[in-house]
Amino acid sequence: MEPSASAGRVALARVFSGWRTGLSGPVIVLQAGTAVNYFGTGLILPFEIIYMHQARGFSTATAGLVLAAVMATAAVVTPPSGALLDRFRAKPILIIGNLASALGYAGFAFVDRPWQAFVCAAVGGAGFGVASTANQVLSLTLVSVEQRAASIALRRVAGNFGLGSGATVAGFIIAYANHLRAFQALYLFDGATFGVFALVVLVGIPNLPSTNAAPAIDSGTGFRAVAHDRLFLILLAANVVLIMTGGALFSNILPPFAKTHTPVGPSEIGIVIFINTIVIVVAQIPATRVLERMRRTHALAATSGLFAIGLLAVLPATLTRSSLIGTAVLAGVAIVIAIGECAQFVVLGPIVADLAPPQLLGRYLSLYGLTFMAGVALGPAVGGPLLAASPDAVWWGGALAAALTGAGFLRLGNRIPDPLVQAESASL
Known part of the structure; x- marks a missing residue:
């Protein structure tokens, strides 16, 4: 073997070794589901206002308020979801949150009036707020204290990769077919990815209690x-x-x-x-x-x-x-x-x-x-x-x-x- 080829393989091995996380199979499966889920989100994220304004005839101000309603609802439900996660296991809550988001975002494909869009925004935003916290808690239950940083890193990679690739694919789709049915297909596929994520969690993730937290600094509740x-x-x-x-x-x-x-x-x-x-x-x-x-x-x-x-x-x-x-x-x-x-x-x-x-x-x-x-x-x-x-x-x-x-x-x-x-x- 030539020395240059051997050196190249060693360098390549070092690059890939930096990507080794040592995380367990369930953690990898969970974040693979996260990537699929965020791919669906990436499909619609750049075109939400365009869809509601161009394809549905809403004013841009109304479309902006609909998007704000998603995040506002997510913010409202996030603290109560944290309290819920302190009483019940994260796996079923994550599944419920994803199913709610699936319903809300798929529903956007069929809205033709603003009030319908606001309803879908509330349902989808509530699901997002619940699922986001549940995903974090569930991820931590699957790893040791020493693996927390690696688990968070993998979840972030999965989310960014999904968003970026989804937005790229959607850009080509809309450039080729900029009409109502194309937008509807994107929203329906986005809803389906939430359902796929819920199925991945149901089948591939153990239903563990949250036991890996550090010693309490305050014994209150x-x-x-x-x-x-x-x-x-x-x-x-x-x-x-x-x-x-x-x-x-x-x-x-x-x-x-x-x-x-x-x-x-x-x-x-x-x-x-x-x-x-x-x-x-x-x-x-x-x-x-x-x-x-x-x-x-x-x-x-x-x-x-x-x-x-x-x-x-x-x-x-x-x-x-x-x-x-x-x-x-x-x-x-x-x-x-x-x-x-x-x-x-x-x-x-x-x-x-x-x-x-x-x-x-x-x-x-x-x-x-x-x-x-x-x-x-x-x-x-x-x-x-x-x-x-x-x-x-x-x-x-x-x-x-x-x-x-x-x-x-x-x-x-x-x-x-x-x-x-x-x-x-x-x-x-």
Whole structure:
């Protein structure tokens, strides 16, 4: 065998070894179902307002309110679903949530009046809110404490891969057949993916109780006990800021900013968003291995720093007249933000699980999930008016907020439970 071929195989083996998670078969099956489910969501996500406005004749304002109703309903049901998960096992609740979403999203294929769309939005949003928290709890019941980060990473890879591939396929479908039946087929297929996910959970996932939570820091019960955990509340607030300044500003504010203030056009913006998604899919699991060697406070501070750098790096794109250079600059932004997101999810998620007493795991995870909805909503709500008033201030202000959050993480120090510190103490 030639030395170059042997070296190539060794390098390839090292790349694939970074993707080994050591997770059990049920966890892999669960996240495969998640990927299928998110593929269906990706099919409709870019075209929901287009469908309701163009194919159903709703005003764009009404269509926007329908989409808002989905997330609003999901936010309302998320905390009660956490309380429910503290009393009952996650598997049947996840199945019920997915079946509700299947009914709601498939129903969108047949709406011809706004009130019908709002009903479907409420049903689908309620199912999403319940299933999202149940998926997190069920994932944690299937793994050991040491495998939490890897499990969260795999779920994130599955979700991003499903969304990205679904949106890509839908783009080709709508470009080829931009009429009512094509949209209806997409919604029906999306509903079917929720049903497939429910079937996967029913057949392939054991019905285990939630027993892997860390020792309780407070023996109380209910949301009052959660409210007494000041460290958890601080982390929730910090996560809202990170979601706003990282994912939300990048996804919602960067496209209109780039279109107006840089030489980058819509097709180049699509490439930038695609780069962000593909970096998350490729780098998420290997990044987990790197982060395992870092103190959690340092990893969270680094995450905040990456978001601050990424936001400030948007501004040089306004200084060039070349679409190629502008696209390259924003592609760099997409990569930096993606790496920050990889760290954010696999560090904060296990911390929340470690802080949660066994009897409150569902409540902790439901409130943690709620911060993502809040950040996604507040990002455009704050960034939109700021973009209109002072476009550059969006990026300066977002970078400052991210940097201050990073400093706050460093001040928390040893208050954040850290397996690395515990391991070092045990070895002394």
